[in-house]
Amino acid sequence: MKILLVAVNAKYIHSNLAVYSLKANCGKWESQVELMEYSINQYPEDILQSLYKKQADIVCFSCYIWNIQMIEQVAEWLKMVAPGIQIWLGGPEVSFDVKERLEKWSFVDGIMYGEGESTFGDLMACWNNTTDAEAIDGIGHRHSDGTVDIHPPRDFVDMSLLNFVYTRPEDFENKIIYYETSRGCPFQCSYCLSSVEKQVRFRDTELVKEELQQFIDWGIPQVKFVDRTFNCRREHSMEILHYIKEHDRGKTNFHFEITADLLTEEELVFMAGLRPGLIQLEIGVQSTNPETLKAIRRHVSFEKLSEIVRRIHQSKNIHQHLDLIAGLPFEGLERFKQSFNDVYDLKPEQFQLGFLKVLKGSYMREMAEEYGLIYRPEPPYEVLATNWLSYEDILALKAVEDMVEVYYNSRQFENSLEWLEKYFSSAFDMYEALADYYEKEGLKEISHSRMSRYKIFLDFAGQYLNQENQSVFRQLLTYDLYLRENVKSRPEWAASQDMYKSAYVEFFRKDESRGKYFEGYEAYTTKQIQRMTHVEHFNVDIPAIIRGEAGSRKSVYLWFDYLHRDPLTWRSQTIEVTIDEIDEERES
Numbered sequence: 001m002k003i004l005l006v007a008v009n010a011k012y013i014h015s016n017l018a019v020y021s022l023k024a025n026c027g028k029w030e031s032q033v034e035l036m037e038y039s040i041n042q043y044p045e046d047i048l049q050s051l052y053k054k055q056a057d058i059v060c061f062s063c064y065i066w067n068i069q070m071i072e073q074v075a076e077w078l079k080m081v082a083p084g085i086q087i088w089l090g091g092p093e094v095s096f097d098v099k100e101r102l103e104k105w106s107f108v109d110g111i112m113y114g115e116g117e118s119t120f121g122d123l124m125a126c127w128n129n130t131t132d133a134e135a136i137d138g139i140g141h142r143h144s145d146g147t148v149d150i151h152p153p154r155d156f157v158d159m160s161l162l163n164f165v166y167t168r169p170e171d172f173e174n175k176i177i178y179y180e181t182s183r184g185c186p187f188q189c190s191y192c193l194s195s196v197e198k199q200v201r202f203r204d205t206e207l208v209k210e211e212l213q214q215f216i217d218w219g220i221p222q223v224k225f226v227d228r229t230f231n232c233r234r235e236h237s238m239e240i241l242h243y244i245k246e247h248d249r250g251k252t253n254f255h256f257e258i259t260a261d262l263l264t265e266e267e268l269v270f271m272a273g274l275r276p277g278l279i280q281l282e283i284g285v286q287s288t289n290p291e292t293l294k295a296i297r298r299h300v301s302f303e304k305l306s307e308i309v310r311r312i313h314q315s316k317n318i319h320q321h322l323d324l325i326a327g328l329p330f331e332g333l334e335r336f337k338q339s340f341n342d343v344y345d346l347k348p349e350q351f352q353l354g355f356l357k358v359l360k361g362s363y364m365r366e367m368a369e370e371y372g373l374i375y376r377p378e379p380p381y382e383v384l385a386t387n388w389l390s391y392e393d394i395l396a397l398k399a400v401e402d403m404v405e406v407y408y409n410s411r412q413f414e415n416s417l418e419w420l421e422k423y424f425s426s427a428f429d430m431y432e433a434l435a436d437y438y439e440k441e442g443l444k445e446i447s448h449s450r451m452s453r454y455k456i457f458l459d460f461a462g463q464y465l466n467q468e469n470q471s472v473f474r475q476l477l478t479y480d481l482y483l484r485e486n487v488k489s490r491p492e493w494a495a496s497q498d499m500y501k502s503a504y505v506e507f508f509r510k511d512e513s514r515g516k517y518f519e520g521y522e523a524y525t526t527k528q529i530q531r532m533t534h535v536e537h538f539n540v541d542i543p544a545i546i547r548g549e550a551g552s553r554k555s556v557y558l559w560f561d562y563l564h565r566d567p568l569t570w571r572s573q574t575i576e577v578t579i580d581e582i583d584e585e586r587e588s
């Protein structure tokens with residue numbers, strides 16, 4: 001008997017925790033199960049070929065909104081070329097319309113709905129002829145006469161009885177590890193499927209600690225907790241955070257989705273003391289409009305949330321990722337702009353502007369008619385218009401989202417963006433103008449290199465700045481550019497540094513520089529240090545401008561030290577240095 005558990009991930013670096021958990025928890029049949037992971041960026045024909053060649057008896061697909069269309073295609077083709085193979089589906093995308101789907105998709109033999117571990121274990125027993133399919137809860141299946149039968153739902157699994165999924169760290173090199181210590185969510189957000197599952201269950205924290213120790217020992221770069229609201233039970237989350245802090249070896253980063261306004265003073269003080277980069281937090285804001293928050297059943301005070309986000313921000317040790325959702329009830333374009341500006345003002349490290357997905361089984365879908373929700377009928381069921389937003393508004397927001405991704409979330413334009421913002425009435429207006437510029441200049445559909453994004457941004461800003469400020473902006477862009485990377489080919493728009501070359505050579509050569517600046521470079525020669533780092537002359541007071549001050553100096557030299565980067569932002573360290581032997585006349 002050969003059974004394949006198939007995952008089709010959204011990106012190559014992702015992995016699918018569900019299929020690993022099914023395999024790890026199917027008991028004595030585990031050796032019959034093989035995991036196959038693909039990504040949606042592959043051709044369906046290639047996935048079909050790969051699965052066909054496996055000559056399996058049963059192929060089970062893990063289904064989500066992002067992969068269901070590809071799975072439909074591949075599974076149907078597989079059944080056509082190998083009718084003897086049984087096709088089974090599982091996952092959230094097929095758990096809420098089991099009967100309809102089985103009736104519609106004749107190439108599917110059965111569906112596991114709800115949590116899969118125990119169900120899959122029972123199915124393995126059934127496929128090995130030691131139990132009867134009719135006795136298995138949590139499935140829908142097709143009989144040989146074509147009729148469809150839906151069995152009762154299964155009780156929740158005890159999370160502490162599940163086996164640890166990760167035994168071979170070498171399988172996860174260059175991949176993000178997903179891990180869970182709880183299932184379900186106590187909250188009721190109307191657009192979310194986790195709110196459907198009322199009961200929240202936790203894995204025993206002693207087991208969790210043992211497993212975390214494995215990740216720490218293996219030096220896994222990032223572990224993402226998939227717990228829906230990690231901090232919904234304080235004792236549980238704090239015990240885990242304390243463990244992580246005490247056993248940290250400086251390599252692993254842990255990512256958590258939290259509800260910020262649940263954090264207490266004690267937790268905030270504790271978090272402020274964590275190693276920079278040890279944890280990162282994802283916080284759903286979704287909207288700052290009280291009427292919208294009430295309608296979507298999120299009883300969150302934006303005031304309290306922002307106070308907490310600002311507190312965390314002050315300690316400069318935790319990356320925060322804030323989310324907003326466009327297309328929610330009672331939020332038109334103008335009100336959404338305010339939500340955008342409110343969240344942008346909190347300066348998160350990542351700002352994700354998402355669009356409402358009207359998911360099957362969610363309360364939002366029940367309310368779709370009342371809210372005038374028009375959404376794509378096929379996955380991912382993304383909103384196209386609402387009573388408050390036209391499709392044109394949605395398109396405008398999509399264009400803004402693209403600009404936020406490219407310019408804000410890339411973190412490559414941090415200081416230039418912040419400085420330019422004051423020429424617009426709000427951050428949203430700046431991104432909207434930038435999106436319009438892309439549209440007008442025919443830049444939208446083209447894939448641009450990182451370097452050309454800088455040039456586009458410079459040209460865009462030029463429309464709003466006088467000559468003097470264009471020069472300031474150009475230098476801020478240069479600063480942003482070198483802050484991330486010691487670029488090998490200097491862009492033509494950056495001011496020439498040729499006239500300082502000999503002074504720079506002298507700076508790297510001097511014993512004084514070694515003693516004063518080059519800490520950590522003891523093993524490198526002067527030439528190597530010069531190659532590994534960068535010096536830039538600015539004819540404006542860049543450090544003051546970045547601090548938001550006017551600044552009065554006309555000449556500043558900054559040394560970009562890439563060996564010492566900020567662990568949180570990955571920005572290089574910059575040090576103001578003294579450079580001698582500059583011919584002032586040549587400089588002007």
Ligand code: SF4
Nearest residue numbers: 185189192194195228
């Ligand atoms: S959106 Fe988050 S907090 Fe709300 S129900 Fe879903 S998982 Fe829970």
